[in-house]
Amino acid sequence: MTDLLCIGAGLAGERVAVEAASAGFDALCLSIVPPRRSHSSAAQGGMQAALGNCFKGEGDCPDVHFSDTVKGSDWGCDQEVARLFVETAPIAVREMAFWGIPWNRVVPGKSTYFKGGKQFEKIEPAASQGLITARDFGGTANWRTCYTSDGAGHTLLYTMDNKVVELGVRVHDRVEAISLIHDGETCTGVVARCLKTGDLRVYLAKATLIATGGYGRIYRETTNAVINDGGGAIIALNTGIVPLGNPEAIQFHPTGIVPTNILVTEGCRGDGGTLLDVNEERFMDKYEPEKAELASRDVVSRWMTHHIRKGLGVKSPYGDHLWLDIRHLGAQHIKTKLREVEEICNNFLGVDPITQLIPVRPAQHYTMAGVRTNKDGAVYGLKGLFSAGEAACWDMHGFNRLGGNSLAETIVAGKIVGGKVAEFLQGYEVAFDTAVTRAALVKEQERIEGLVQCRDGKENVFEVRNAMQDELMDHVGIFRNGKDLQTAVDNLQEICMRAQQVGLRSNGIGVNPELTMALKIKGMVKLALCAAYAALQRTESRGCHAREDYEARNDRDWLKRTLATWEEGADLPTLNYEPVSPTFELAPGERGYGTCKIISCTENDLGD
């Protein structure tokens, strides 16, 4: 029994635990991997916070950060939350510095930088010497992204886990929560499976936090770690009560390498790299004469997909792809400014980017979708249940997240939600119902026995997973249309039936990986169905959600957030909608980039 149980020990989970522990509460984290292996560590770029220390950050402030974030979200975010976020971000970054992050610092004097492949000069102010500096990122008006070389996520996670060790917060690593214990009103913990022994355990808690990150692994091509398979979202959805917010909001990044979908940075194109097709010819300049390769992420991803569909992709054993060409930037530039890209190409492809082309294609990157919470991080529908980070739909990203805002969200939301959890725990007592707990445990025991004994069938779990992933790639990807989405919904419903009939081929003893996958496959297909079905219903284009048959952003009818719940026994999610934001500090308008067709709303639609 513990005060706070965090499911997930990445940045968000640990930040919440640290806040609660600092307030004197007992916190315990569960993690399916040792905490420092959480996917937070893979974020390389940095975290946005309006410190305004560096030359290119001059004049920056939370107001500008707010405006960038709301525009980035395509007015799909909760503006009250976005405001809370941008105001807290500078404090959160400085706090992380206090705890030990070796943030890169301002070096006064003259230096050079690249933009659009050209070199420019800048002069850093002497007054800012040694303060935290920032780099440029897409969709921002100022240089605002604080960084530590190419390892911001890594240093943040290590520093956070150091804090966890210092405070004596317990982490049970290699433990996976497989269901929430609740009575329909209050959440009192989880049933979990130990990934060192395979045994089931019950964890009782006054407050439970879902901080399991995103779930890119429902897609075949994703930049996400293999652990990002939706564990937290699945157990929330399985309650039948808790809604997912905007399950159709899924971000793609243009340049994942083929075959492993590891990300190569946007800096390649920023510095003048080009995209080539099977004939080694450029194509982005034909689709987007003005911005070419440097159009926004969603736009470039869309054209790349279009080009592959026209049959101009490069065939490979891992499917069709395109080429990224940075050869003309020269060895010196690549070895200094794009060192990390060179390493990735060498290590994972055996390709030398100085002399060879890099195989790339768009890959799923981020789920703005997540467990819906209020601004305090409290999950809709169950008392005592909270969520933070990519797992949550808090919702500061709306339909498109800005680069640098994901790491920032983990720390900032972690700090804010952690404070609210501590407030919640103050004087809070709950009765642990043994009948409810036992029922939850028995249900999982029976589920495991059923899978091992092939009680419902002998479907191969990997084949079912592959079918689901293919369906999403083919029909719920970068471009969407009613016909494809309907096909996806139909096919995914059939795949969901197959998921129901999965049985193990191996014996299931111990930490059996086939069983681990089998326990979540049906949940994953449900997440896929939520994405497909919500995308089918949303008859507009907003941010990452690009409908070929509804090209305009429709503020008149769709300035709202999807809430998807899944009732026991249903074959589709139930979709409800809520107003996108309680306030409109920034009224809907043009983003200032990308193509822009808007069906406007009236003043009345915005409320007060």
Add this chain to the structure above:
Amino acid sequence: MARRLQFDIFRYNPQDPLSKPHTDTFHLDETDSMTIYIALNKIREEQDPSLQFDFCCRAGICGACAMVINGRPGLACKTLAKELPGQITLMPLPVFKLVGDLSVDTGTWFRAMNEKVGSWIHTDKTFDPTALEERMDNDRAEEIYELERCVECGCCVASCGTANMREDFLGAAALNRIARFMLDPRDERKNKEYFEVIGTDEGIFGCMGLLACEDVCPKELPLQDELGVLRRKMGWTAVKNLFRRG
């Protein structure tokens, strides 16, 4: 023509009373850019779904997939098949407790290490949310980051002669961590306090100088230099302690 690769993989499931340690052999046709990550997943999905191994980021960032590949500890995700002979032997890392097959428990080991070395900024100051951050020289920040790049994969520990002989040896990862905090102006610990943690045979004086740690480190950390510097600093601290006692 593509090679037909042979994988000889250590197998043992400690949770299964019928399981005994042995080697299983699998065959795969090599594909372009095949890594051990791709190969092992293919074997699991097509040949033996019970095969245990650990991957997480599969991008050389998280350190989850360290194993012994043809006798050498390394990250499986960034090991390309084409750099290996047609016969590939995979074993779990030694020193760490076996979970099953190629999977070992590094989490428990590293948590204990972090507790032992006090892997956090030790300071009496408290954070002031209204104040500007303390200034730091950018070169110093980059020096700290250079040592902070350790991913706790365990390769250095698995390849260490001392760590393989004595369970209580801190290992290169821990010593590197101490070096990282010694560099950090925010940490108020003195050499004397560091000496209490690493000035013993379980610490820096247990290092035999074989330096396999540096050879196998997938992040290419400058472990040889760091261990050398630490040994010198701790040696001096030991001498000072002697005089103080006398």
